[in-house]
Amino acid sequence: MISVAAATEALLALVRAMPVEAVPLARAGGRVLAEPIRARHDQPPFPASAMDGYAVAADTVAPDDAFTVIGEAAAGHAFAGGCGPGQAVRIFTGAPLPPGATRVLIQEDVARDGDRITVTADPGDATHIRAAASDFEAGFALHPRRLNSRDVALAAAMGHADLSVRRAPEVAILMTGDELRAPGTALRPGEIVASNGYGLAAMLRAAGASPRLLPMARDTGESLAAALDMAAGADLVLTIGGASVGDHDLVAGAAGAAGMELAFHRVAMRPGKPLLAGRLGAAALVGLPGNPVSAMVCGVIFVLPMVRKMLGEDPTLPIETLPLAAPIPANGPREHYMRALRLPDGRCRVAERQDSALLSVLAASDRLVLRPPGDAARPEDDIVRTIPLPA
Numbered sequence: 001m002i003s004v005a006a007a008t009e010a011l012l013a014l015v016r017a018m019p020v021e022a023v024p025l026a027r028a029g030g031r032v033l034a035e036p037i038r039a040r041h042d043q044p045p046f047p048a049s050a051m052d053g054y055a056v057a058a059d060t061v062a063p064d065d066a067f068t069v070i071g072e073a074a075a076g077h078a079f080a081g082g083c084g085p086g087q088a089v090r091i092f093t094g095a096p097l098p099p100g101a102t103r104v105l106i107q108e109d110v111a112r113d114g115d116r117i118t119v120t121a122d123p124g125d126a127t128h129i130r131a132a133a134s135d136f137e138a139g140f141a142l143h144p145r146r147l148n149s150r151d152v153a154l155a156a157a158m159g160h161a162d163l164s165v166r167r168a169p170e171v172a173i174l175m176t177g178d179e180l181r182a183p184g185t186a187l188r189p190g191e192i193v194a195s196n197g198y199g200l201a202a203m204l205r206a207a208g209a210s211p212r213l214l215p216m217a218r219d220t221g222e223s224l225a226a227a228l229d230m231a232a233g234a235d236l237v238l239t240i241g242g243a244s245v246g247d248h249d250l251v252a253g254a255a256g257a258a259g260m261e262l263a264f265h266r267v268a269m270r271p272g273k274p275l276l277a278g279r280l281g282a283a284a285l286v287g288l289p290g291n292p293v294s295a296m297v298c299g300v301i302f303v304l305p306m307v308r309k310m311l312g313e314d315p316t317l318p319i320e321t322l323p324l325a326a327p328i329p330a331n332g333p334r335e336h337y338m339r340a341l342r343l344p345d346g347r348c349r350v351a352e353r354q355d356s357a358l359l360s361v362l363a364a365s366d367r368l369v370l371r372p373p374g375d376a377a378r379p380e381d382d383i384v385r386t387i388p389l390p391a
Ligand SMILES: Nc1nc2c(c(=O)[nH]1)N[C@H]1C(S)=C(S)[C@@H](COP(=O)(O)OP(=O)(O)OC[C@H]3O[C@@H](n4cnc5c(N)ncnc54)[C@H](O)[C@@H]3O)O[C@H]1N2
Pocket: 175, 176, 177, 179, 180, 192, 193, 194, 195, 196, 197, 240, 241, 242, 243, 244, 245, 246, 249, 271, 272, 273, 274, 288, 289, 290, 291, 292, 294, 356
């Protein structure tokens, strides 16, 4: 059995960054920018009015000062001439400032009579001008990262219609087991509903991958071989179940027969001990344990970092330290990822029942408490390391 750290290293070595593809800006949200982009122009490209009012060429303005209105500037419609002493240009928000103008008087502070305006209130020191390039200069860079809605708005303002993003890795998910039925199907004696493949697909889609659920395989070499064939073209193949040591745990053998070069089988962790991994042609294959919580936890600890690396993101799992809401017992010889919840008081409550079949406990949790092998019993308020659970 290898450690979680050694398993993580071996798994990350099985994948690399995906090729780059161009997507229109409207579909770039949530994708990972692959290369830096640079602003094609200053923003704003010209000095612009921030308010509706009158542009004037005067450094100090006091009540009763008067100006002659000589023209108009609106957004998208610059005034053709300049603005000199004693002159004013009617101006609207976003309009280019006429050459010579030094400030904008807001219309609330002036009275207009024909082509004359008179200042009616102290306009203060604000110029109400947005200087050219005051948001960003031409050449300003947006660096590779997962694009949120603000980044998309910024990329648009920088003048980019299409963005180069990492192609979403295609992940084939194969649930295995004679006992499994699709959700919504009536169960016959001995059957259970297949669950964790759907959970993993949701987790991986939220992480930016493109999951593909394969038809479920039965516990026979032929059925597994046919299913693995259907995974062709995927960047990552996940099998679920049949990874342990029972007479019907055939995944390692079937993957080997399909040509997988084994990287490791079995990790010193709880849940997740029977995990196996290797290279299957151009794809990485990860054999997840069948227990629903084991499969989901291994998805968080191992598969998400692989997907992040494929997307060009930092694969490191985020760690949050929290005080314990109640004591916890000593840990055994395997690393333990305990299901837990952060309480409103900021402390962390570890679930009493840690059986790896309990999806209701996992769904009521928002994090995993990380226990090293042989970790001593911990008293209330002791600080523990936690891994927040993803979407
Ligand atoms: N003698 C030993 N027995 C077991 C060991 C061991 O070391 N020695 N390891 C245990 C551990 S730890 C785990 S985890 C399980 C996992 O084994 P498998 O990966 O072979 O999983 P299965 O036996 O196929 O299934 C386990 C359990 O999960 C249910 N299952 C399977 N697939 C799904 C699915 N897609 N959705 C929902 N539930 C699923 C399956 O019906 C079983 O109940 O092995 C222990 N045994």
